[in-house]
Amino acid sequence: MHQVLFKRLGGNEDIPLPSRMSEWAAGFDLHAAVEEPVTLAPGERKLIPTGFAMAMPADLEAQIRPRSGLALKHGITCLNSPGTIDADYRGEVKVLLVNLGQQPFTIERGERIAQMVFQQLPAVAISEADELPDTVRGAGGFGHTGV
Ligand SMILES: O=c1ccn([C@H]2C[C@H](O)[C@@H](COP(=O)(O)OP(=O)(O)OP(=O)(O)O)O2)c(=O)[nH]1
Ligand SMILES: [Mg+2]
Numbered sequence: 001m002h003q004v005l006f007k008r009l010g011g012n013e014d015i016p017l018p019s020r021m022s023e024w025a026a027g028f029d030l031h032a033a034v035e036e037p038v039t040l041a042p043g044e045r046k047l048i049p050t051g052f053a054m055a056m057p058a059d060l061e062a063q064i065r066p067r068s069g070l071a072l073k074h075g076i077t078c079l080n081s082p083g084t085i086d087a088d089y090r091g092e093v094k095v096l097l098v099n100l101g102q103q104p105f106t107i108e109r110g111e112r113i114a115q116m117v118f119q120q121l122p123a124v125a126i127s128e129a130d131e132l133p134d135t136v137r138g139a140g141g142f143g144h145t146g147v
Contacts, residue, residue: 002060008051032048032111033050034049040098051092062116064078067114078097
């Protein structure tokens with residue numbers, strides 16, 4: 001079990017910490033810590049605060065992903081999906097929402113706007129090489145096997 005610390009930031013005692021809505025949910029839902037309702041016009045993007053900062057073990061990352069219900073019903077998604085929370089980030093976690101729908105969408109304080117999924121990262125060390133090992137695919141990509 002990985003221990004992740006959430007620190008509620010001042011004035012947000014009423015905002016729930018990220019939580020799973022079902023026992024085996026992959027994502028912890030994030031709540032908007034906006035002081036007043038915020039409206040996104042069609043095509044508009046805004047950075048929405050969540051009211052907490054966090055600390056997780058160094059081999060974890062957290063991904064901020066859209067909620068499919070908001071995407072389907074209102075065209076609301078995360079512009080930088082999936083957003084990346086680095087293990088050494090101690091600032092407020094924020095969600096970059098964009099309205100791809102055709103109607104304005106208003107975010108109320110406390111509303112669930114996105115979800116956070118934790119991932120374990122492999123240890124990686126990079127080194128420069130003059131040659132790379134051959135493969136059957138080689139440099140083929142971007143649909144070279146057909147559609
Ligand atoms: O949706 C997001 C994406 C990022 N962050 C925070 C946590 C993350 O650790 C930090 C940096 O994010 P990222 O590496 O994606 O952005 P960057 O443009 O590379 O900024 P930096 O130079 O600060 O790494 O910003 C969020 O709160 N929400
Ligand atoms: Mg970065």
